[in-house]
Amino acid sequence: MSDAHAVVLFGHGARDPEWARSMQRTRDHLRTQAPALRVELAFLEFMTPTLDEAIAALARDGIPHITVVPMFIAQGGHLKSDVPRLVASARALHAGCEITLAPAVGEADGVIAAMANYALGCSGAASAAD
Template sequence: MSDAASQDSAAVVLFGHGARDPEWAGPMRRIRACMLAQPGAPRVELAFLEFMQPRLPEAIAALAATGVRRIAVVPIFLAQNGHLKRDLPALLDEARAAHPACEISLAVAAGEADTVIAAMAGYARACVG
């Protein structure tokens, strides 16, 4: 399989809680845009637990319908909270059952990643000059 075909069959879903204010998703849209600006970027979509669209099951179904076979769900949360421990595993079990041809993986919350922690520490340090 060529690199282009491999990329076409893979996607990242940036998963957020969602909010009533649509501006809340601005940072997630910026993360998506930053990813897509990189050479060889995979397909990147947003999905939400509640309040905003698309919800995660719909986002995964849409990707699967276009032939995507590898989906990495990346929670854009600061920590592994109750939603990530209870709600998300149930949603992923349902999605895996509905789309058995897809390999759906789950990353840890973005805020738990060492590189993200280091970036936030650097930002906080820079706030005092």
């Protein structure tokens, strides 16, 4: 098996396909930054592929290291119960793969700082702080 790595950007999903646009942009940006890294999207509901389908496709392609990155602002109910169950199931089905579950993207210090800076810029208070 190769030493290849993959990232699955995992979102909730929505009935409106436009909802996934920011995830698609994130995927495309990540692919540009790290061309050797396989980057895929997956969704909990309403959209495809599911997390099971995305991980199965990566495993079929011989990717031994998969990191699931929840594209959620915080560790809510889905991330505390549903997603760990899905990841545990994928680990059982694909024993040859190391599948890691990252914390919610919105809990990363850099993301929190970026959201705060964005909100500050939207408020008009940024120019008052200068």
